[in-house]
Amino acid sequence: MIEEPVLTKVLAHAMATGAEFAEIFAEDKRSSSAHLDDGKVEELSSGRDRGAGIRVVAGETTGYAHTADLSEAGLLAAAGAAAAVARGGGGGVRTVALTPVAADRGYAYEVLPEDVPKATKVELLTRANDVARSAGSSITQVSASYADSRRRILVANSDGVLATDDAVRTLFSVSCVATGDTGMQTGRQAIGHTMGYELFDRYDVEELAGEAAQRALTKLGARPAPSGQMPVVIASGGGGVLFHEACGHGLEADLIAKGASVFKGRVGEQVASPLVTLVDDGTMAREWGCFAIDDEGRPAQRNVLIQDGVLTDYMYDYLRARKEGRPSSGNGRRQSYQYLPMVRMTNTYLLAGTDEPDDIIASTEKGVYVKHLGGGQVNTATGDFVFGMTEAYLIEGGRITEPLREGNLIGNGPEVLRMIDAVGHDFAMGPPGTCGKDGQGVPVGDGVPTLRVTSLTIGGTAA
Amino acid sequence: MTGPGADADLLAVVDRVVGWAADGEQVEAVAVRGTDTEIRVYEGEVESLSSAQSQGVGIRVISGGRQGFAYAATFDPDVLGEALREARDNASFATVDEHQALAEPDGVPLPDLDLYRPSLDAFATEGKIELALELERAVRAGDPRIVGLESSEYADTRFEGAIASTTGVRNAGRETSCFLATYVLAGEDETRTGFGFGVAREPGELDPGRVAADAVGRATRLLGARKPPSQKLTVVLEPWVTAQLIGIVGSVLDGESVLKGRSLFADRHGEQVASPLLTLVDDPTDPAAFTATDSDGEGLATRRNVLIEDGMLRGFLHNAYTARRAGTVSTGSAVRGSFKHVPGVGIQAVSVVPGTASRDDLVAAIDDGVLVQDVAGLHSGVNPVSGDFSTGADGLRIRGGSLAEPLREFTIGSTLQRMLLDVAAVGNDLEWLPMSASGVTLVIHDVMVSGT
Numbered sequence: 030m031i032e033e034p035v036l037t038k039v040l041a042h043a044m045a046t047g048a049e050f051a052e053i054f055a056e057d058k059r060s061s062s063a064h065l066d067d068g069k070v071e072e073l074s075s076g077r078d079r080g081a082g083i084r085v086v087a088g089e090t091t092g093y094a095h096t097a098d099l100s101e102a103g104l105l106a107a108a109g110a111a112a113a114v115a116r117g118g119g120g121g122v123r124t125v126a127l128t129p130v131a132a133d134r135g136y137a138y139e140v141l142p143e144d145v146p147k148a149t150k151v152e153l154l155t156r157a158n159d160v161a162r163s164a165g166s167s168i169t170q171v172s173a174s175y176a177d178s179r180r181r182i183l184v185a186n187s188d189g190v191l192a193t194d195d196a197v198r199t200l201f202s203v204s205c206v207a208t209g210d211t212g213m214q215t216g217r218q219a220i221g222h223t224m225g226y227e228l229f230d231r232y233d234v235e236e237l238a239g240e241a242a243q244r245a246l247t248k249l250g251a252r253p254a255p256s257g258q259m260p261v262v263i264a265s266g267g268g269g270v271l272f273h274e275a276c277g278h279g280l281e282a283d284l285i286a287k288g289a290s291v292f293k294g295r296v297g298e299q300v301a302s303p304l305v306t307l308v309d310d311g312t313m314a315r316e317w318g319c320f321a322i323d324d325e326g327r328p329a330q331r332n333v334l335i336q337d338g339v340l341t342d343y344m345y346d347y348l349r350a351r352k353e354g355r356p357s358s359g360n361g362r363r364q365s366y367q368y369l370p371m372v373r374m375t376n377t378y379l380l381a382g383t384d385e386p387d388d389i390i391a392s393t394e395k396g397v398y399v400k401h402l403g404g405g406q407v408n409t410a411t412g413d414f415v416f417g418m419t420e421a422y423l424i425e426g427g428r429i430t431e432p433l434r435e436g437n438l439i440g441n442g443p444e445v446l447r448m449i450d451a452v453g454h455d456f457a458m459g460p461p462g463t464c465g466k467d468g469q470g471v472p473v474g475d476g477v478p479t480l481r482v483t484s485l486t487i488g489g490t491a492a
Numbered sequence: 493m494t495g496p497g498a499d500a501d502l503l504a505v506v507d508r509v510v511g512w513a514a515d516g517e518q519v520e521a522v523a524v525r526g527t528d529t530e531i532r533v534y535e536g537e538v539e540s541l542s543s544a545q546s547q548g549v550g551i552r553v554i555s556g557g558r559q560g561f562a563y564a565a566t567f568d569p570d571v572l573g574e575a576l577r578e579a580r581d582n583a584s585f586a587t588v589d590e591h592q593a594l595a596e597p598d599g600v601p602l603p604d605l606d607l608y609r610p611s612l613d614a615f616a617t618e619g620k621i622e623l624a625l626e627l628e629r630a631v632r633a634g635d636p637r638i639v640g641l642e643s644s645e646y647a648d649t650r651f652e653g654a655i656a657s658t659t660g661v662r663n664a665g666r667e668t669s670c671f672l673a674t675y676v677l678a679g680e681d682e683t684r685t686g687f688g689f690g691v692a693r694e695p696g697e698l699d700p701g702r703v704a705a706d707a708v709g710r711a712t713r714l715l716g717a718r719k720p721p722s723q724k725l726t727v728v729l730e731p732w733v734t735a736q737l738i739g740i741v742g743s744v745l746d747g748e749s750v751l752k753g754r755s756l757f758a759d760r761h762g763e764q765v766a767s768p769l770l771t772l773v774d775d776p777t778d779p780a781a782f783t784a785t786d787s788d789g790e791g792l793a794t795r796r797n798v799l800i801e802d803g804m805l806r807g808f809l810h811n812a813y814t815a816r817r818a819g820t821v822s823t824g825s826a827v828r829g830s831f832k833h834v835p836g837v838g839i840q841a842v843s844v845v846p847g848t849a850s851r852d853d854l855v856a857a858i859d860d861g862v863l864v865q866d867v868a869g870l871h872s873g874v875n876p877v878s879g880d881f882s883t884g885a886d887g888l889r890i891r892g893g894s895l896a897e898p899l900r901e902f903t904i905g906s907t908l909q910r911m912l913l914d915v916a917a918v919g920n921d922l923e924w925l926p927m928s929a930s931g932v933t934l935v936i937h938d939v940m941v942s943g944t
Contacts, residue, residue: 066752067751067752068587069586069587070585070587071587072560072561072834073561073583073585073586074561074582074833074834075561075575075578075579076565076575077563077564077565077571079565079566088537089534089538089539090538090539090541091540092540092541092542093540093542093543093544094542094543095542095544096545097546097547097566110543111543114538114541147582148585151585170754206753206877208753212756212878212879213753213754213877213878214875214877214878215875215877215878248878254905256905256940257942257943258944287534287641287642288639288677289640289642289675289677289683291683367544367546403871403872403873404871404872405872406869406871406872406884408685410677410683411683411684411685413884413886413900415868415869415872415873415883415884415903416872417871417872417873417882434878434880435875435878435880435882436873436880436882436903437868437869437872437873437882437883437903439869440901441901486719486901486902486942486943486944488873488882488883488904489940489942490905490906492722
């Protein structure tokens with residue numbers, strides 16, 4: 030993307046005003062998508078985003094500038110703008126010797142989406158539409174989306190790091206509306222992996238469409254969710270977002286450093302039930318949140334965050350790690366070259382336990398079974414978090430009974446972690462997610478086995 | 493609209509692309525350029541200073557009732573030529589739709605909104621840094637129980653855009669905006685948080701003291717908060733919460749949702765859908781709105797659209813496509829996420845027409861209720877298609893007409909349909925926020941508060 034002599038020259042220019050650290054992040058991303066709605070292929074879209082961001086760190090201050098101009102002149106101008114905040118340091122000429130970082134994602138893409146005819150992609154949409162509509166006359170609307178992207182990045186910094194990555198992601202989703210006597214209900218299902226078009230050799234869009242339609246149809250008969258506190262069983266693969274919100278964000282070192290996390294100063298302590306071992310793993314091949322290098326040039330890592338209930342470590346990016354004199358944990362990510370990196374999760378999951386999933390439900394007298402979770406949100410400073418249930422049922426007398434209308438559940442992270450009293454042996458990853466933080470979205474994965482929380486507040490309307 | 497000169501080069505870019513249109517096809521090009529500054533301070537130092545220039549062109553081609561789109565983040569003519577060919581190719585795979593066509597000029601003049609302030613360019617970076625530092629100092633000095641800040645931030649944008657099409661749409665405009673935002677932490681043993689922000693067209697209009705006081709007040713008044721028991725109560729939504737609620741209501745009143753059978757209110761035109769106290773308008777021509785704009789995403793003039801009047805459903809929002817399909821005219825409500833997206837349809841600056849009572853008067857009239865100061869998880873617990881509404885919340889109990897103990901970790905639940913009908917009072921405290929909705933204090937009866 031950029032020749033090595035240009036990289037060293039731009040880094041030297043960025044350091045000229047006395048910075049301690051400089052970095053070039055270059056990105057070339059091609060995206061394509063196709064969308065079907067209301068029975069029609071509405072539009073195909075293609076685009077290309079290309080540019081570089083230059084970061085300069087001097088003392089406690091970071092300067093950042095980005096440009097869509099990848100010429101030497103464009104990069105030097107951005108470096109000058111970023112370096113302007115680092116005035117007053119020692120300055121002088123410094124030459125950086127770049128050393129390529131060996132990072133391998135451990136698998137190859139089989140079919141690049143750019144090599145697949147558009148007509149073939151469009152055909153997936155129409156097949157999904159047909160299958161979803163055939164699920165019943167109550168299905169009154171269907172939309173389907175296909176999207177792929179290929180994101181090539183290059184990172185070079187004044188520590189001598191030179192690293193590249195080439196991430197191909199493919200995504201497919203179906204959304205249905207079902208209409209009945211009680212009004213309208215919706216069902217959505219998505220698959221997405223960091224792989225090429227071979228996604229569709231492994232997953233069947235017709236099956237996906239059927240699941241989305243079924244979810245909407247099931248909810249036509251749903252009753253209002255209860256209110257108040259009760260036990261909640263989360264289905265395998267249905268709700269890793271619980272941990273993403275309950276403690277994932279609270280273990281990000283940038284929030285820890287500012288005292289904005291309830292998990293501050295708690296490394297080495299028992300913060301969760303002994304059944305909880307939580308991992309954040311950027312190396313997980315083909316998962317939605319995996320990569321070879323993070324957006325700071327650090328190879329992806331598998332990090333154990335909580336081991337048997339004991340908090341083992343936080344997640345770090347370059348800046349936080351540097352302040353604490355330790356290596357980054359490979360969690361420095363950014364939405365695009367237009368943004369500064371920060372601490373972000375990758376694929377976050379709870380390791381399987383030994384309980385029999387059926388027994389977990391059978392031993393729950395009265396509660397809620399959440400088969401599929403929606404998004405969530407957390408206040409890391411208080412630990413209070415919510416997450417949505419998009420498919421849920423009542424548990425009565427140890428049996429799954431009636432479907433429930435949608436709503437949020439609310440809990441407090443540190444309390445909920447201690448209230449996990451059963452973890453099944455049936456681990457599965459969930460659907461692809463986008464995690465938002467400070468206005469930046471990045472792809473993340475999550476996964477859980479069947480598990481039970483002894484008490485969560487259900488945000489329903491029934492007494 | 494600023495006339496020729498400032499935006500001439502952007503108009504030249506879109507004119508060039510439109511000039512490449514082949515016989516029998518419609519081409520629309522939108523070009524934008526933005527300059528953004530974002531400054532974060534922490535403990536009296538600049539934590540980060542980002543400056544960014546971004547630009548791009550989005551190209552839409554409609555040929556034989558088929559639409560295709562492509563974009564490029566550059567003004568390079570070779571790349572734009574390639575993008576046009578790509579958009580053309582994309583169109584060939586779309587389903588033929590007889591209603592698919594670009595917007596036609598409708599004779600409505602663009603409103604003169606004065607959204608651009610040259611003073612932003614002249615405002616020195618040091619002055620912007622000082623605003624963020626002043627905000628941080630004001631927060632720390634605001635209350636001894638403040639233990640820290642997660643952020644104290646100043647940001648501004650200078651935005652220019654131009655659009656042209658083979659149907660004769662052609663205009664350009666520019667605007668400036670800036671904001672201050674902070675997120676603060678109160679309490680040693682048990683931390684509570686509060687946010688504050690202020691928006692303006694130029695930095696000189698920002699008031700760090702007011703932003704700090706809002707954040708400090710929100711955080712400190714929640715100290716000692718507990719989970720409430722579950723019961724149906726009257727809730728008082730603060731303007732920030734109301735703005736988020738009406739943003740969702742607005743999203744089910746657009747022509748696309750109606751035509752595609754995803755709107756709760758599709759068949760309710762002319763009917764009573766809300767309390768007679770509620771009048772809802774979408775008015776991007778109000779220069780006070782943070783998201784005010786003189787033209788919509790297809791280049792038509794924006795206008796004031798009444799959605800609900802005294803509780804009666806009066807109209808839906810339309811872009812050129814949904815209007816044609818519904819047999820009506822565009823309401824100037826085409827919206828684009830950015831130059832990377834085809835225009836959709838939706839709210840641009842929605843607000844509840846204010847009532848006459850102050851917030852204190854509204855609270856004084858409530859014997860037993862909850863003041864909601866913040867909500868969480870609107871994206872995960874509200875389904876605009878079914879109307880199911882459930883969000884996390886925190887706030888204060890109202891007892892005997894006075895604010896009482898702080899509450900946290902509860903949800904409020906109802907349906908959008910019920911909440912609109914259950915509006916019991918509208919405050920007089922209209923507040924524009926950094927989003928496409930404004931807020932007023934809103935009193936709603938019979939909302940389920942779920943806690944213990």
